[in-house]
Amino acid sequence: MGGRRILRGISLALALCLLTGCASLLERSYTRVEPHSSKFWESEAADTLRAENYQDIVNDLLLLIGQHTETAALRLYNFTDDLMVAETLERATTEIQQETPMGAYAVEYITSASQSQRGYYEVVIQISYRRTAEQLQSVVNATSTEALYSLLETALDDGKTELAVRVGYWGQGEQDKVEATVAQLREDRGLTETPAWNVNYYPSNGPVGLIEFLLDGSELWEEPVEASGESGPKDTEKEIEEIGE
Numbered sequence: 001m002g003g004r005r006i007l008r009g010i011s012l013a014l015a016l017c018l019l020t021g022c023a024s025l026l027e028r029s030y031t032r033v034e035p036h037s038s039k040f041w042e043s044e045a046a047d048t049l050r051a052e053n054y055q056d057i058v059n060d061l062l063l064l065i066g067q068h069t070e071t072a073a074l075r076l077y078n079f080t081d082d083l084m085v086a087e088t089l090e091r092a093t094t095e096i097q098q099e100t101p102m103g104a105y106a107v108e109y110i111t112s113a114s115q116s117q118r119g120y121y122e123v124v125i126q127i128s129y130r131r132t133a134e135q136l137q138s139v140v141n142a143t144s145t146e147a148l149y150s151l152l153e154t155a156l157d158d159g160k161t162e163l164a165v166r167v168g169y170w171g172q173g174e175q176d177k178v179e180a181t182v183a184q185l186r187e188d189r190g191l192t193e194t195p196a197w198n199v200n201y202y203p204s205n206g207p208v209g210l211i212e213f214l215l216d217g218s219e220l221w222e223e224p225v226e227a228s229g230e231s232g233p234k235d236t237e238k239e240i241e242e243i244g245e
Contacts, residue, residue, distance in 0.1 A: 048073040057092040058100075061110070064125065065102055068133035076114070076121040085114050085121050101166060101209030102139075104202035106131040139164045139210070145174050148181045152213060156189060161216040170207040178211060 049060040051074060064072050079085045093110040096103035108128040114121045140151060142165050155163040178199060186192055195217030202210040 048075055050075045050077065052077045054088055054092060057088060058095060061092060061096050061125070061127075062100065062102065064127060065096070065106055066136070068106075068129065068136050070127055070129070072125045072127075074112075074123040074125055075117075076123060077119070079121055082114070082116065085123070089114070089123065099203050099206060101202045102136075104204065105139075105164065105210050105212065106136055135162075135164065139166055141166050141168070143168045145170075145177050145181070145211075148178060148211075149185055152182070152185055152215075153189075155213070155215065156185075161214070161218070163213045163215065164210060165213075166210045167208065170209065174208065175201070182213070 049063070049072060051057045051060050057074070057076070060074055076085060076088075079088065089112045093112070096110065097107050098104065106129055108130040110128075111126045112123050114123040116122075140163070142148065142151065145167060148165065151165055152163060182197055182199065186194075186197070197217060198214040200212040200214070201208045202212070
């Protein structure tokens with residue numbers, strides 16, 4: 001009898017709690033993390049990306065580059081003919097390599113081959129890189145060039161020979177600030193007699209979004225071109241001269 005009374009009491013208390021607004025105490029929220037949950041992935045093909053317009057294609061390519069993917073399948077919807085597909089893919093790959101920081105920094109070339117299917121185009125993407133997966137993973141983010149001194153100092157302390165920084169803001173005079181920061185740090189660390197560092201800006205046209213520092217004075221494999229303009233340096237390589245030279 002005593003046990004039954006206890007059970008009845010518990011049941012009654014629970015019922016009263018539910019009726020008087022205590023139900024929130026029993027509620028639970030759950031978060032499920034599933035791979036390929038982005039709208040850019042096909043639901044029935046886990047390793048296949050999808051795109052319905054030009055911007056989707058650009059986003060898909062940036063996603064692949066961020067993962068250092070060399071080969072991928074892409075399904076294009078809402079594209080009416082082969083010519084439209086070819087022109088859109090060419091325009092998107094050109095934008096990636098010439099106008100986006102990560103594409104300009106990491107990609108050597110992108111090729112594609114498309115085939116018409118029922119309701120969509122199947123595209124095979126091939127991406128060749130001039131940066132390793134480790135280099136892409138080592139890229140650090142900064143809101144502005146003000147953080148460069150600290151980031152470069154940490155890189156020197158860690159014995160690194162290169163540093164790539166993705167910057168969120170690039171305005172008038174930013175390149176001069178970068179050069180002044182490098183010169184000041186080299187003077188502070190007693191490095192003015194060592195080989196000058198090389199600083200590379202990406203993309204080469206338009207506002208810079210990524211800066212690469214080669215701290216051992218090494219050169220890039222491509223031919224350097226003289227930088228010019230405030231909207232974005234016209235080259236991808238700029239040698240910083242020491243103060244007083």
